[in-house]
Amino acid sequence: MPELPEVETVCRGLAPILVGRRLARVRVSRRDLRRPLPADFVPRLEGRRIDAVRRRGKYILVELDDGGVLIMHLGMSGRLEIDGAGPPGPHHHVIFETDAGRVIRFSDPRRFGLMALGEADTLGDHPLLAGLGPEPLGPEFDADALARRLAGRRTPIKAALLDQRTVAGLGNIYVGEILYWADISPRRLAAHCLGRRAERLVRATRKVLEEAIAAGGSSLRDYVQPSGELGYFQHRWAVYDRAGEACPRCDCRLSRTGGIRRIVQAGRSTFYCGRWQR
DNA sequence: CCCTACCCCTGGGGGC
DNA sequence: TGCCCCCAGGGGTAGG
Secondary structure (H helix, E strand, O other): OOOHHHHHHHHHHHHHHHOOOEEEEEEEOOOEOOOEOOOOHHHHHOOOEEEEEEEEOOEEEEEEOOOEEEEEEOOOOOEEEEOOOOOOOOOEEEEEEEOOOOEEEEEOOOOOOEEEEEEHHHHHHOOOOOOOOOOOOOOOOOHHHHHHHHOOOOOEHHHHHHOOOOOOOOOHHHHHHHHHHOOOOOOOEHHHOOHHHHHHHHHHHHHHHHHHHHOOOOOOOOOOOOOOOOOOHHHHOOOOOOOOOOOOOOOOOOOOOOOEEEEEEOOEEEEEEOOOOO
């Protein structure tokens, strides 16, 4: 489910439920997520007060009153449901209950998500976070910074932007949207995206991510907001999952089947308009 | 370096 | 209806 806008939406939904409350109870029904839960997971969390809920790239960071940090990643299919209805299902692997009686269930059918523990004062050195590139909505992400990270890389710009070391939080959908609004072909070499192209990439990144966050992220089959509300940015995708449709800007028809093409790069679908994106 | 192939896992959708 | 294959927003590894 989640790229940066979805994770940001989840954090904003969780914060009012969690911040200032204590974790009264933590129940674990499966420890074998992408990596196994730490042995001391439950005792390290139960009784702790939550001071903040933050995001770094696609990671959710829950800061505890003892200096610990709960690090969560939703993988492809992870969700955090607030006060979900009905009994827990087979994919509710971890359940948190606050001292106010609110219940947060972590559901993840594919179990590509993970939970780990870190320390706030050394969080930047945590193995999961140490290699992450700059926050795309933060002050240090600008054309110069991006160009430095793209220089010399003989890999398609699509792959470079998916690499979390280049910039943190982008995934397959939003990279495609960003390249579309930056008028850059997903196949162009990263090393050839410096200068004005890097400026366009930074501008497009901010535009796409800000609009997606304002829309509550994208919902595919499932809701993304803990409250159960649907994000609606999927209705604003320009290219993702639109192969064969006309490009929304030029209405061009490159062939009988329309303007937006689908190719496969590194085993993943890429959608783009062959007229605008060069 | 960089690429491809393949791995982890489950479920949904389309074609037959 | 069922079955089979492909596909999926994540990250990671081995080998060429």
